[in-house]
Amino acid sequence: MTGTAITVEGVHKKYRDKPALDGLDLEVARGTVHGVLGPNGAGKTTLVRILSTLLRPDRGRVEVAGHDVVTEAAAVRFRIGLLGQHAALDEQLGGRQNLEMFARLHHLGARRARERADELLLRFGLADTGRKAVGQYSGGMRRRLDLAASLVTDPEVLFLDEPTTGLDPRGRAEVWASVRSLADGGTTVLLTTQYLEEADQLADRISVVDRGRVIADGTADELKARTGGDRIDVVLRDAGQLAAAGALLPAFGGEVSVDADRRLVSAPVADRMAALTGVVRALESAGIEAEDIALRRPTLDEVFLHLTSDDHRAKETA
Amino acid sequence: MSAAYTTRGPARPARGSYVLADCWTMTRRELAHWARQPVQVLVGLVFPVMLLLMFGYLVGGGREVTGDYLGYLVPGMLALTMAFGLEGTMLAVTQDLNKGVIDRFRSMPMANGAVLVGRSAADMLQSAAGLVVLIAVGHALGWRTHGGAAAFLGAVGLLLLFRFAMLWIGIHLALVAGKPELVQAVQILVWPLGFLSNAFAAPEAMPGWLGTAVQWNPMSQTATAVRELFGGPGGEPGHVWAAVAWPLALLAVFLPLAVRRFGRLSA
Numbered sequence: 001m002t003g004t005a006i007t008v009e010g011v012h013k014k015y016r017d018k019p020a021l022d023g024l025d026l027e028v029a030r031g032t033v034h035g036v037l038g039p040n041g042a043g044k045t046t047l048v049r050i051l052s053t054l055l056r057p058d059r060g061r062v063e064v065a066g067h068d069v070v071t072e073a074a075a076v077r078f079r080i081g082l083l084g085q086h087a088a089l090d091e092q093l094g095g096r097q098n099l100e101m102f103a104r105l106h107h108l109g110a111r112r113a114r115e116r117a118d119e120l121l122l123r124f125g126l127a128d129t130g131r132k133a134v135g136q137y138s139g140g141m142r143r144r145l146d147l148a149a150s151l152v153t154d155p156e157v158l159f160l161d162e163p164t165t166g167l168d169p170r171g172r173a174e175v176w177a178s179v180r181s182l183a184d185g186g187t188t189v190l191l192t193t194q195y196l197e198e199a200d201q202l203a204d205r206i207s208v209v210d211r212g213r214v215i216a217d218g219t220a221d222e223l224k225a226r227t228g229g230d231r232i233d234v235v236l237r238d239a240g241q242l243a244a245a246g247a248l249l250p251a252f253g254g255e256v257s258v259d260a261d262r263r264l265v266s267a268p269v270a271d272r273m274a275a276l277t278g279v280v281r282a283l284e285s286a287g288i289e290a291e292d293i294a295l296r297r298p299t300l301d302e303v304f305l306h307l308t309s310d311d312h313r314a315k316e317t318a
Numbered sequence: 319m320s321a322a323y324t325t326r327g328p329a330r331p332a333r334g335s336y337v338l339a340d341c342w343t344m345t346r347r348e349l350a351h352w353a354r355q356p357v358q359v360l361v362g363l364v365f366p367v368m369l370l371l372m373f374g375y376l377v378g379g380g381r382e383v384t385g386d387y388l389g390y391l392v393p394g395m396l397a398l399t400m401a402f403g404l405e406g407t408m409l410a411v412t413q414d415l416n417k418g419v420i421d422r423f424r425s426m427p428m429a430n431g432a433v434l435v436g437r438s439a440a441d442m443l444q445s446a447a448g449l450v451v452l453i454a455v456g457h458a459l460g461w462r463t464h465g466g467a468a469a470f471l472g473a474v475g476l477l478l479l480f481r482f483a484m485l486w487i488g489i490h491l492a493l494v495a496g497k498p499e500l501v502q503a504v505q506i507l508v509w510p511l512g513f514l515s516n517a518f519a520a521p522e523a524m525p526g527w528l529g530t531a532v533q534w535n536p537m538s539q540t541a542t543a544v545r546e547l548f549g550g551p552g553g554e555p556g557h558v559w560a561a562v563a564w565p566l567a568l569l570a571v572f573l574p575l576a577v578r579r580f581g582r583l584s585a
Contacts, residue, residue: 049421052425053424053425054421054424054425054584055585056584056585074427077425077426077427078427080425082421082422082425084418084421084422085418086417086418087418088417088418088419088422089418089422090347090417090419091417092350092354093350093351093354097350101343101346101347102422102426104339104343105340105343105423105426105427105428106426106428107339149422150422
């Protein structure tokens, strides 16, 4: 157990009568990046708020950095950093004023607080923002300052709640780079996201959350394998033949998906090479002209749709 | 399993040793806000002066008050300014609550109540500044007190005590209301409550039921006591105790309610 930074066991949380978390379990190893993936309303933010001591769970046990979030909240607060969904900054004050204030509230002492603010401003490329109020920062700058504020004491565990929502690609790349360098430095990171690509890029392990529970857990590769392994994509020259092509594919695997805009039919396949040659022959004999045929691993989007589809739920409960 | 962790941050301090430091940090935050918004602070100080001039010269001529009206009006305006402070407190607390920054404070190892203490300290300072400005303007208009230095300080103390009670009512209401839209509704209600007092006119000149309501208004108690201590018209002996008891009673109710409500943000 020494390697565990976050333990969540059977956590329930209701708002009014609506369950936000419904028996959620989670374990995150020290020094790893853990992605929590799920749609809006899945309970991701509630989970982060409980982990960061902002909310009390109704039931269940939650430990962060070896301390219980309810009975030892103060000890937890010394060891965590939080980057919430919305900027947790004083917008009327400047960047340096914000960081100095947070450093003082971490009891670094006046001089050390000033030094720390300077270090962080430099590290996050905000050293030249001067006295400008945070309210006038761009979205990316604000997010960087927010991240800097959550790192004032170099936390053991860092929570990032949808850290790149609303950022442009450049801002997103900046945040990703920061998360990677933190993880390299040994910080445990729990990050929630709706972007499957983000979890794929950053996380060592991923928990897929839906309706307040973890419905799947594993590395990105493991999750991809769970949807039935590889897929074959066939792009047709003539969109009129989509239906005909779609009727051919089930012979090689499972459910076929059709994307009319891209003239694409796609299906999971069991045996890669057998499927490839078989599909080429079948298309040829049916007189269907393909522009492109490719074998590939499923995307996390497909995994997610597969795991959260009502179909899948029905199968699981049956 | 906690043995596996070495604290990379500062060592966990003994409980209580940082409470004052945290309160001071939060007070400094509010002062820094003033420094960034001097115009807003100035408007806040000038507004009661405007009311004083308006009632003193525009509306005031016809009031049936024994003695000079200014001597009656200035203490009333001082009390009214303290009552209206409620709005400012509510607005500031609501704005904080609706920003993510309160989440950061609450996820940090700071003293629990420091956010509220910082708010009160800053509001009390601003109200004290408001009293100084209003008293100075009153003095410039020819208003004089006749009670001596001790009574003068006592009057200022009563006004600040009343403001302190209003402050915690404001914090509580802001925590209950939560949303800025509801705050606006409460803000509008502060006006009739402020005017349903003896700030501008003696209750004796009002219809019976209204006069009774006005006399029971805690703000009227403070105004009457202050008039007494300043030695001006409209003062009644024996009101000082009421002006102490009312705010204390309000504090006894609303301070614990507000603190509890703040703690419940994590429920």
